[in-house]
Amino acid sequence: MRRAPLIALVAACLIAGAVVALLATGSGDDVPALHATSYPEPLASPHTTGRDHLGRDVAVPVDGRPAVVTFLFANCPTVCPLVGSEIAAALDRLTPAQRDGVDVVAISVDPAGDTREAVAGFLRKHHLTGRMRYIVGTRDELAPMWEQWGVEAQPSSDATQSLHTARVVLVDKRGRQVGSYPGGLPIKPDDLAADIVALEG
Structure with a gap:
């Protein structure tokens, strides 16, 4: 085989390999098994920036860091207290290093x-002070x-019932939404803790 055709063949193989790698990057093949409901395909997370109740800047997702994102209101009488307690209990099951490796954000x-x-x-x-950014x-x-x-x-602050979307979203290190828990159903802290560890791995 002459040199020019050989070079062309090698180049074609390299290009094909790059295309396959690129397609794999966008697939869910690299998402770990989760206890949460996994999405058929990872979803890009919106780049969200705001300020917490103390006026400090908050951003999620942050490149290279998994995140747990949920949606709360402080005076919620039912769902939000449960979600808050479940997240806190999951964090209690992690080592200090594991807790430091995940961003927990409420909107x-x-x-x-x-x-x-x-x-x-x-x-x-x-028990979320210093562990959750809110x-x-x-409006x-x-x-x-x-x-x-x-x-x-919530339609207004006068609403006495929880009328908002209750969800706990899991975001991987690449900023993709890969699964979620419905906030209206019990979340096992052991399961959520295991999911956080899997996302950090």
């Missing part, structure tokens, strides 16, 4: 009701986040 679905005092009280009550803001600031994450917010 407010009640702009008017989630005051600094209300959020601080919620985090304190559910994004707050005006205009938060509405794009709700739309991008596909959730419904």
Whole structure:
């Protein structure tokens, strides 16, 4: 075989290999087995930036770090306290290094009701102070986040029932949504803790 055709053949093989690798990157083949409901294909997470109840900048996802993202309001009488307690219990099951390796972020679905005092009280009550970042803001600031994450917010701060989308979303190191738990159903802390470890692996 002459040199020119051989070079062309090698180049074609390299290109084909690169295409296969690129396609595999976008597939779910590299997603670990999860206890959460896994998505058929990973979904790109919206790049979300805001401020927490203390005025500190929050961003999720962050390259190279898995995340647990949920949607709460501090005065919720039913679902949110359960979700908060379940997340806290899952974090309790992790080592300090494992806890440091995941970002836990809540996005407010009640702009008017989630005051600094209300959020601080919620985090304190559910043992999440310093372990969960809680994004707050005006309805205009938060509405794009709700739309991008596909959730419904509380219709108003006067609502006495939980009417928002209750969900706990798992984001991998590549910033992809790979699974979720419905917040309206019990979440086993052992399962959520194992999922976090799997995403960190």
